[in-house]
Amino acid sequence: MKIGVDLGGTTVGIGIIDDDHSIKSSGSFRTAGITETSGLIETVINGIDETVSRSGIPFECIDFIGMGCPGEVDAVSGIACHADNLPLENTPFGPILSERFHKPVRIDNDANCAAWGEHIAGVSKNCSNVVTVTLGTGIGGGVIIDGKILHGNENHAGEIGHMVIDIHGKRCGCGRIGCWETVASTRALTNEVETQAKYAPNSRLGRLIAENGGHANGKTLFIALNEDDNMARSIFNDWIRFLEVGMWNIINIFRPEMIVISGGISNEGDTIILPLRAAVGKCSTIIEAGKLGGKAGMIGASTLYLCD
Ligand SMILES: [Zn+2]
Structure with a gap:
């Protein structure tokens, strides 16, 4: 099982996704109005915790967390460099999530994630x-x-x-x-x-x-x-x-x-x-x-x- 996070300017969507790419459980949490980076990080971390605990799926079954962010993202270092509609400025979101959850984490730009999703599990497979x-x-x-x-x-x-x-x-x-x-x-x-x-x-x-x-x-x-x-x-x-x-x-x-x-x-x-x-x-x-x-x-x- 993997976790997929779709971070946006209004909400962050969090899904627990099976190895066949079907969504087992998901949650949506508000990001509109968050002005501090720390508040945004907390919302994502709490959202992941809540989505997993509500699903009843043991955390040990999760072996990867991936996140799509708006704006410029350095996928290699896991840094969210800048977004127009969220308080992200060279934020090491990947390392932060990895340290907190002890799982491998990757982040990328949100449009890239949508393209990648269709490429792995959708129409352009x-x-x-x-x-x-x-x-x-x-x-x-x-x-x-x-x-x-x-x-x-x-x-x-x-x-x-x-x-x-x-x-x-x-x-x-x-x-x-x-x-x-x-x-x-x-x-x-x-x-x-x-x-x-x-x-x-x-x-x-x-x-x-x-x-x-x-x-x-x-x-x-x-x-x-x-x-x-x-x-x-x-x-x-x-x-x-x-x-x-x-x-x-x-x-x-x-x-x-x-x-x-x-x-x-x-x-x-x-x-x-x-x-x-x-x-x-x-x-x-x-x-x-x-x-x-x-x-x-x-x-x-x-x-x-x-x-x-
Ligand atoms: Zn233009």
């Missing part, structure tokens, strides 16, 4: 070269080349959301103009839905947004799309076009066997996957939706011992 694209507020990436996670210099590889695809585009959170995530993330899509619906409050999208307290969410567009709404179709087609451009850049740089689309929006399945497959055409790269959903990071973390 039999592929040695895979790029996983996580669509959410931003666009994250995990790149696996020859069966290994690509970390790059100072662990900064795989920031695919920040490849520029429009030099006349919008300002990105990273400071540059026209990054992929400014136009192709889930947030970019919901922003576009809200902007266009503002001028057409009586449209289907306008009414859906009004019913949802004035905001679009990840599902708003797809509800209207299923009803064959014209405005929804036009917003969706533009968004898919932006996704395609980035996909092709990834294909040209890495030529992976598979690109895995993960993140909540991948639940829309064929609606997103089929147009992307059509755009890629006869290229040998296969486009698939992730199979592990929101658990990819946790499962991936629990299998980081297979990285060597």
